[in-house]
Amino acid sequence: MKPLKPVFLKCAVQKYEWGKRGEESAAARIFSRNSGCPVEDKPYAELWMGTHDSGPSLVLFSGSSPDSKLLPLKEWLSQNPEVLGDRVVQRWGTDLPFLFKVLSVAKALSIQAHPDKELAPVLHKERPDIYKDPNHKPEMALALTEFEALCGFIDLEELKGVLGSLPEIVNLVGKESVEELLNIDRSDAKDVKAALQSVFTQLMSAKQDAVSETVLELKSRLIKEKQVRHLTTKEQLALRLEEQYPNDVGVLSSFFLNYVKLNPGEALYLDANEPHAYIYGDCVECMATSDNVVRAGLTPKYRDVETLCSMLTYKQGYPNILKGAEVSEYTKSYQPPFDEFEVDQCCLPAGRSTTFSAVQKPSIFIVLDGHGSMKIGLEDEILLTTGNIFLVPAGMEIILTANADSAETSSKDNDTNENNKSSTFQLCRAVVNSRFV
CATH class of the missing domain: 2.60.120.10 (Jelly Rolls)
Known part of the structure; x- marks a missing residue:
């Protein structure tokens, strides 16, 4: 058996429109150093490190010339399975079970969730053009700069306060549904989940004309009130999101989700079927090897509102923030x-x-x-x-x-x-x- 050595990788970049532009993007700067390609005045969103078909890494062999044909990492691993270790091969086959990324976010990503192991293969079979693989996609973001995100539903008491202060959303989803949620006993978890799912689904499923009118009403009111009081963090965020995505239901749904601001060195992890949206900053991200995203707001891309609203866990409460456990001095x-x-x-x-x-x-x-x-x-x-x-x-x-x-x-x-x-x-x-x- 030939001796194993580390192999260097040439990695792919994704120039999604929400990425930071040019040299402002950490993903762009690192990609440029990795590939030798100059940084252009374009948005650079994600640097991918792994074997996913949408952005596979290539193995750089010692002595290879710049124009040499490079072997995809996935193919190289299939030829060298000992690199993965016996237990990893037994569990996941001759492929990496994770996808590693650098993200540079200038504009909010979509209100989204990732399917679990049961739903992912179903979606992939039904819409392989949209859902690219049959795998689930739990993920974690480790902040390199201050990093903003929406993640998971706010707790019941906070939600009651939000709905009590947002007549625009109450009128959109209907007073009867909101009253049911406002009067519910928080000790009955099943009823709380059902009421939250009902209100959120009605919001996300509202007709576009009604959503546009509601967002405009909310925007107008907040701009006026800004002259006489300090807006809450969520209200300020809603105005930011409206500038990026005018007339979008995601502006309204942001009030239902926890606003999280990570400091450098803090991490946020997201299980399948949990709603979230990254808002701004640079991070290192890791996930199971998948690119499945179910979107329903803050995006020009395909929205699958019915799937998203039916798949969510509707778990409430502030997410767990990881500070990192010291395993050595550095x-x-x-x-x-x-x-x-x-x-x-x-x-x-x-x-x-x-x-x-x-x-x-x-x-x-x-x-x-x-x-x-x-x-x-x-x-x-x-x-x-x-x-x-x-x-x-x-x-x-x-x-x-x-x-x-x-x-x-x-x-x-x-x-x-x-x-x-x-x-x-x-x-x-x-x-x-x-x-x-």
Whole structure:
């Protein structure tokens, strides 16, 4: 058997219209360093690292020329399954169970949810043009900058307060339905869920003419009241969203969801069938290998309102924010309750080293900033710099070292790396969750 070594990857970028433009986008800057392509004055939304067919990574072989035909990572893994480790192969076959990304969000993403393991294959079979694969898609976002999102339904008492202050929404969905929700006993979880589902479904299913009129009424009222009082955070957000998506039902549905602001180094995880929308910022994101999205607002794309409203759990309450558990002096681990992945963040000061011990599962590393090196056993050091992305096989220990002059001094890079971390060698790793292997 040939000895295993890390392989470097050339990764794909997605230029969705909601991405940050040009050099403002962390995804663009890292993609440019990874691929050698110049950054254009276009929106760069997502850098993909993995095997999904919508944006597959390519394996860079030592000595290959720029115009060499590169092997897709998925094909390379099928030829080298030992890279994945026996248990991973037994569970997921000869493919990575996770998809790793860098996201740069300038404009709110759609009000959306991802199907679970039962629904995903059904949707894929019925609409393969819309739902690209049969897999579920739990995910986690680790903030690189301050990062804003909507996630999950607000609790019942907050929702009652919201509905009591928004006559426009009450008129749209009907006073009878709202009264039922306002008067419900929170101790009866089944009734609460049914009432919330009823009101939310009526809102999301309202005719466009009625939605447009309601959004205009809300906007006009808030602009007037802004002159005499300080608007709430949600009211300010609604006006922001209306500027981006005029006359959209997502402006109204945002009042039903938790507004979350992550600091750099905090993470938010999302199970299947939970409503959410990313609003602004840069993050590292990891998920099960899927691109299935059920949308219903804040988007020009296909909306599947009936599916979204029927699939949601309608669980209420503020989401769990992960701060990261220290696994070494320089590394934090973020472990969501999903078998497919967890994420490590490593910030090495100049001249310092850290070891990633051998584990029986594959890893993908991305260098977010700085210069350093990787050491494997007795082999020569491999130099690393911003934009390097590489897969480390199962069972391999690596030692990472930051150069003495690790910092990169680009002002835009420093904008992305908060908390005075510009003098560090910064990496993130996606790896199969420790709870599985």
